[in-house]
Amino acid sequence: MRCIKCRAPANVEVRRHRSAFCAGCYPDWFRTQVQRTIDDDRMFSRDDRVLVAISGGKDSLALWHALLRLGYQADGMYIRLGIGEYSERSQAKSEAFAAKHGLRLHQVDLAADHGFTIPQMRNQREGKPCAACGTVKRYHFNKVAVDLGYSVVATGHNLDDEAATLFGNVLHWQTDFLGRQGPVLESTHSNLARKVKPLYRLAERDSAAYAIIERIDYIVEECPMAVGAKSLAYKDTLNALEETQPGLKYQFLVGFLRQGRKAVKTEDPVQIRECAKCGQPTTAEVCAYCRMVERRLKKLPSLASPLGGEGGEGQQQ
């Protein structure tokens, strides 16, 4: 296989585009795709201050790297989730990346600042804390962005993530989620940051190849809590189909965004107000994050002390 730009031996094939690139030409192709996505979906401009949600994985670090190369003002934010060695290693990778490139990385430490860790938030039925983890991430990324005046939060969600989410929402006919799934979530309240996904048209493999070629040192291992996650089964199924139908994931997702979403979009304007406890935007009296933390702390009265938080009263927001 040869590079479609310079005819040198190719390193990265992008089957859905029927293209292949050498390691020299690939990073430019990747960044051009990111730029096009940002422009086509009017995500942000070079005047905006962007807060990139960093996990230490390939997607978030590749995104941060690409945004800086494209000339955007992008700072990072990392949440210390307290998932054992995995968290320690991903934190180290995130900090090392920021230090190497002289970048600003904001951090929230759940155990020290809020008195709990993600493994303690396991759902009793599923045994997984992923739903809680999602709530925690949305809450803190939004809060830091609003408090520090960033105009937009960018996450590293890629084509595989978005196609798997769509697949799951279709399988279960989650029409309310379907109506809200998209690469741009507009702000509907002054305390709610805009959220964008500049990698949503690039496959997971594309961002890994970018990270490897650009020598970005990311955490290759998986979060231990992800074992057995439904999203992994959906990705596997979609990748099995993609083997013989290259481009299927892209068509599925982009086809939905262009055509399907209209059909399910619920236009009832949800009333956003401020959480009675913390002031963050919510549709309820008390926000999902505050309710979750309260529920857990009731069940785990001695939660804060072994973590080095405030003895017995981990509820500080």
Added chain:
Amino acid sequence: MGDVKVTILPRRETREVEAADVGHLLRSLGLHQDAYIVIRDDVILTRDVRLQSGDQIEVWPVISGGS
């Protein structure tokens, strides 16, 4: 066609596999092309690259899970 030495990340499990090219290698390991990157001597390989007996190959997973 001889055996290539394969190391699968992140746990670095090792296998010896008979495979003529990269596509064949992934198929014999039962892995999807979109879920892995194959590297030899620090260089990423496309699926048509021919493999030689004794090649040291790294297979990197690219899929992450969770919410």
